[in-house]
Amino acid sequence: MDSPLVTVLLPLVLAVVMFGLGMSLTVADFRRVADYPRTVAVALGCQLVLLPFVCFGLVEAFGLAAAPAVGMMLLAASPGGTMANVYSHLFGGDVALNITLTAINSVLAVVTLPLVVNLAIDHFDPAGSGDSVGLQFTKTVQVFALILVPVAVGMWVRARREAFALRAERPVKVLCLTILAVIIVAALLAERGNVGEYTVEVGPVAALLSVVSLAAGYGAARVSRAGHAQSVAACFEIGMHNTSLALTIALSPSLLDSTEMAVPAAVYGILMYFTAGAAGLLLRRVGERQKSGARGGG
Template sequence: MLNRVIQLFPLWALLLSTVAYYSPELFTPYKSAIIPVLTVIMLSMGLTLTLSDFNKVMQTPKAIALGVLLQYLVMPLVALTIVYTFNLDDDLSLGVILVGCVAGGTASNVMCFLAKGDVALSITMTAISTLLGVLVTPFLISLYAQQLVDIPTQAMILNLLKIVLAPVLIGLLLNTFLQKQVAKIQAILPLVSMTAIVFIIAVIVALNHAHIASVGPVILCAVILHNGIGLLSGYWAARWCGFQEVVCRTIAFEVGLQNSGLAVALAMKFFSPAAAIAGTVFSIWHNISGSILASIWSKHALPAKPSSTPAQDQVN
């Protein structure tokens, strides 16, 4: 019964998003709850991890390198291609490029967890891409959009520490030193995470319902295409490189789900509200598409790991 409820994740997300769109007043008062709820999700992830999970990740540097490389290679290039293909105006073009040039978002960690991916690998890639983004994001925006922006370095690092690393570390320590007690609640942790992310999606929809109503089908198609290509390229590039299914799923989410909140913040600070539309729509859509994909993958058991394969040798 519990697994069935979790597997219907996309349905709950779409239902609550619809309610939030038509009755935003039910959710807008909870804007300040987004960060605490996200922290609870990251804590839940940490409670499922052990030190050996991160030790294994450190033994697979090729997977980390591939995920981060695709993040900053595929998404900006796809953004630029979309801008020219759809012939977007300057503001919308800037918004799409901003989304393509930022790091992976924490949504990738949540969806990876629900899809039975490698959560430790996902968190590691998000942390590294975020730290690299301090230098890489301004360079890419300058290169592709011909605009110079100052990235809020300190704020990014503090957010990474507070929202992602600290709660995951606390959960990891609790699972290490109170393993028996934590084991009793681990079965419900995916349900907790699912409920929390559905709530967050609804609040985001409610806060941006005016923008959603005003955007045309062109920007919506552009965002869906951008996100979809990111997910597909992440998965199939990892498959082509011979990585195991669990790694392929993880890299797919890392590449396809962006830190769109940062893209919105940069657009509002340095450009215009119109430039923030792409990031706003992406923030909503990538949670919905990610939840659908996570639900599909959660229904399919991961292949049993062979004792030794060429692909494993390549990863190790």
Template sequence: MTIKQFFMETAKLISPIALALIMLGLGTSLKIDNFLRVFRYPKDFFVGLFCQMIILPIIAFLLIKIINIPTEIALGVMIIAAAPGGVTSNILTKFANGDVALSISLTAIISLISIFSVPFIIFFSADLLNIDYVQKNISILSISLKMFFVVTIPVIVGMIIRHYANNFVLDKTKTIQRISVGLFIIVFISIYIEEWDKIVNFLIKAGTISLVLNITMMTVGFYIAKFFASGVAQQKCISLECGLQNGTLAVFVGTQLFDEIVYMVPTAAYALIMMITSILFLLLIRKLN
């Protein structure tokens, strides 16, 4: 086994574990009310859903056509654009005095929908980009089933644990978060080391389009919510949900589809950029308030 193969296998092994732990942690923060809330306040939820699941992939694809980037990075960008929002958006929405309940509902429900939407968007994008080397032995159904076991099942288990062992959840939530973050860091270190000889060139290209996509989506989400959502708190929430994606899920999908870790470089770039831009967004919001 070569060094590159070792790091690729490391990412393949660790990413599903890290993702499952993150989704388990999300499940422990959920209640049935988070799902029922959608029926009580449907307008805000569907504005967020539309921005994240429809507008985000479309804008990502348009940027790919406008900005000249290698096909590997292009498909990597579509993977991160297809990914649902991450749990980080819930935390930052709280700091921004946004609608935390809406943020949690969007993260939870879109994460569950993602087992169908993510494979569809990626395979459809590959067809539009004339990319024919997506592994032929992996179908949309195959990816959906794998995502079901590392996304849906951990969320359900987390909710059951919260219901029957709430004290255990309070004691162990931080530990679960720390382990998942640690595993996430290992995956990204593997990405950087494996592609070190190309990393500067790839990061410049991937970082440029990731920065443009992130800022564009946070801005678009902010103004769409301004016109269609209920208020300022919902506006902040939807903007952050549009800008903060689940990088671990994107890495997991990438490792299932490809044998080259280069497809995960946009995810690594986006993960760094989204944290910087979201913090700047928070500072701007606080200053305006």
């Protein structure tokens, strides 16, 4: 899919998304790990270890073809997106913790994402010849540039022009979501001849991954004795992956260059808003019951 939409617009959208994330960050967000060390450790463990294994199990259980299987693994290895912060805010989560987890996840993904993708390519061998190159070192550097450079620039702008950064945060999110929706539609149209088959094949796996991710985020945080707000933050951070990053890596001619590998992220990018919304409504009720119980017990 070597078109201006992919070669120029998609990386630009990702850069703007990560720049917007950077404008919401301060150095204090990274220091906040000390406030919730156990919750942060558990959430990162879910993101970096549990989800790739869960996704691998789902892919194997459903018998996905090679390219969609690698696309699912790419999606599972992608860090939380900025929408995780939005959903956390809407449904009573600890947004500060969300931002902290997103920041750390994005930094770690520079190493973990290429590792998971290369292992998936080696295992599933989408080329069918055993010579797939995957994300080599030079491509890993490009992933680094896609993720961290815009974040660093955004943090610099936030430090120097805080008022501007705060004003720009909402318009940047709306713009990015709009363009990302267009790109998802374009990716699906590019495979319109197979989109029905892909949706039937990938849809159940993507939906299950979303549900398991959301449940694992909240459940693991509660097991670590985190409060409800912190658990809601972990729920959305682990359950809402950065689809713009997954799409960029899958579609970019200089990275994986595969529309088939992008389909899982495109399908998931639509489904996750419904599963995350349902989870948010459920968690809001849980939070209200806990508050009522606390008042009644008092």
